[in-house]
Amino acid sequence: MKKNLITVVILALVLVNLILTAILTISILPETKKANELITQVCSAINLELKSGTVTSDAMSVPIDQVATYDIEETTINLKDSGDGKNHYATVSVSLSMNKDSDGYKDYGEKMDEWKSQIQSQITSVISSVTYEEFTSDQQGVQNKILANIQQLFSSDFIVGVGFPTVTSQ
Numbered sequence: 001m002k003k004n005l006i007t008v009v010i011l012a013l014v015l016v017n018l019i020l021t022a023i024l025t026i027s028i029l030p031e032t033k034k035a036n037e038l039i040t041q042v043c044s045a046i047n048l049e050l051k052s053g054t055v056t057s058d059a060m061s062v063p064i065d066q067v068a069t070y071d072i073e074e075t076t077i078n079l080k081d082s083g084d085g086k087n088h089y090a091t092v093s094v095s096l097s098m099n100k101d102s103d104g105y106k107d108y109g110e111k112m113d114e115w116k117s118q119i120q121s122q123i124t125s126v127i128s129s130v131t132y133e134e135f136t137s138d139q140q141g142v143q144n145k146i147l148a149n150i151q152q153l154f155s156s157d158f159i160v161g162v163g164f165p166t167v168t169s170q
Contacts, residue, residue, distance in 0.1 A: 062099045067099065068109060069097055070095070070098060071093065072123070074092065074093045074166060075092060075094075075124070076089055076091045077092070077123075077124050077127045079127070079128065079130060079132050079169070080131045088169065090167065090168070091166075091168040092166065094146070094163070094164060096150070097160050099159075099160050103156070104154055104156030104157065104158030105158040107156070108154055108158065109158060126145045126149055127142060132170075143164065147161065147162045
């Protein structure tokens with residue numbers, strides 16, 4: 001009789017443990033997802049890569065004597081309508097930083113003038129897709145989007161940085 005009673009008590013404790021574990025999992029899982037989304041947003045805001053094991057190229061990791069620049073003259077671009085009833089514009093000149101040691105530089109870097117219109121098209125499409133407020137508050141984010149689009153255009157990461165030497169927006 002004692003063995004059966006102990007077995008029933010153990011079974012009851014196992015069921016209670018299972019129920020409490022399920023409740024704990026159900027209550028913690030949504031909060032964990034929210035925390036993961038917050039971490040992703042913070043990492044993207046400070047430009048951290050979340051993928052481990054991949055090497056990313058950026059202008060800071062290339063020695064200055066290995067960096068070549070390609071400048072694109074000032075261009076005036078309409079910004080996306082922000083709903084305030086005013087037309088906003090940005091006048092920017094763009095400087096592309098290129099890694100001279102990269103294979104892509106050997107293929108494309110010496111002849112950048114041939115792709116100037118395609119590069120300007122990428123710059124225009126990114127800048128025209130942001131509002132005045134987004135452009136003025138996050139120019140680094142706009143530069144990063146332009147960099148990603150141009151790297152995708154050339155299917156190479158020889159372009160390691162995008163800068164705005166002169167910027168005027170209204």
